[in-house]
Amino acid sequence: MIEHAVTDRLFPGFRKLDIATSGTTIRLRTGGTGPALLLLHGYPQTHVLWHKVAPRLAERFTVVAADLRGYGDSGKPATDAGHTPYAKRAMAKDMAxxxxxxxxxxxxxxxxxxxxxxxxxxxxxxxxRVRKLCVLDIAPTREMYAGTTDTFARAYWHWFFLITPAPFPERMIAADPDAYWLKKCGSGSAGLSPFTPEALAEYLRCFRDPATIHASCEDYRAAATIDIAHDDADGDRKVACPMRVLWGQHGVIERCFDALELWRQRAVEVSGRALPGGHYLAEELPEEVAGELEAFFG
Incomplete structure (x- = not known):
């Protein structure tokens, strides 16, 4: 475990650590007291995604906000033909x-x-080990691919772009990673307004790394292949712990999928609702998201 000096104001009172796992090294912030709460970011971001909600949550929980492997300042393992190092199984093992x-x-x-x-x-x-699970603005991967419509494909074009064979998307993104990031993340209902200047600078710094671009493509390639194989191998096995599903009322999940119905096929106990925002809920609606998490994890 390596501790780094904190030079920003994003997570007041939190420690910044690197922890070696059996497969890579994970960068994280941790702070607070109480039951442990792990927060995991999305594409193409880092743990900084949680900077608006983590200080409030740290009043009731021991918060751990981590960079997924391949993202941020976490390690970026070499891949293989089956995209195994970027399977969600490998990423989940890191976090365990x-x-x-x-x-x-x-x-x-x-x-x-x-x-x-x-x-x-x-x-x-x-x-x-997982006491309760909350997911923000997704339906299950396998079911989303299976339910692809014209509307979904046009809105989530990057799902189909990023899974094309390397190095095609990598080279195109690397030609101007800032322009790609801003186009991808600024195309929602809220534009770029959810992102503070300090957070945006961190996202762009990390995404300019060609290794991050490649690893994030591998994340999507794994989602379309080995992750679905793992889902199929689960058979009828479902998430056993209580699950809360939140999504943006103005986002793609609301328009294209019945999130609660799909999650009830994959989990035993599911509740949830749409929040009055877009995709980047924790940055667009931090007070609402923090309140939901406090109520659910209680």
Whole structure:
């Protein structure tokens, strides 16, 4: 475990750590007191996604906000032909090992976007450790691909762009990573307004790394292949812990999917609702999201 000096104001009172797992190294922030709560970010962001909600949550929970492997300042393992190092199973194992290293044998978990897909696999593969699960603005990966419509494909064009064989998308993104990031993340109902200047600078700094661009493409390639194979192998096995599903009323999930119905096919106990925002809920509606998490994880 390596501790780094904190030079920003994003997570007041939090420690910044690197923790080695069996597969890579994970960068994280941790702070607060109370039951452990793991927060996982989405694409193409980092743990900084949680900077508006983490200080409030730290009043009631021991918060751990981590960079997924391949993202931010976490390690970026070499891939293979089957995209195995970027399967959600591998990413979930990282987080289980991180929580063990921090002394948290059981914990709550909330994930947004890609992090929510990791959280889903974490709740399946490490069911004895995850007390409750919350996901933000996703439906299950396999079911989303199976339910692809013209409207969904046009809105989530990056799902189909990023899974094309390397190095095609990598080279196109690397030609101007800032322009790609701003186009991808600024195309929703709120534009770029959810992102503070300090957070945006961190996102762009990390995404300019060609290794991050490649790893994030591998994350999507894994989602379309090995992750679905793992889902199929689960058969009728469902998430056993209580699950809360939140999504943006002005986003793609609301327009294209019945999130609660799809999650009830994959989990035993599901509740949830739409919030009056878009995709980046924790940054667009931090007070509402923090309140939901406090009420659910209680």
């Amino acid at each position: 090992e991180v929580m063990s290293a921090l002394g948290h044998e059981t914990f709550f978990v909330c994930g947004h976007d890609r992090g929510a897909r990791v959280a889903h696999r974490l709740a399946l593969d490490h069911a004895e």
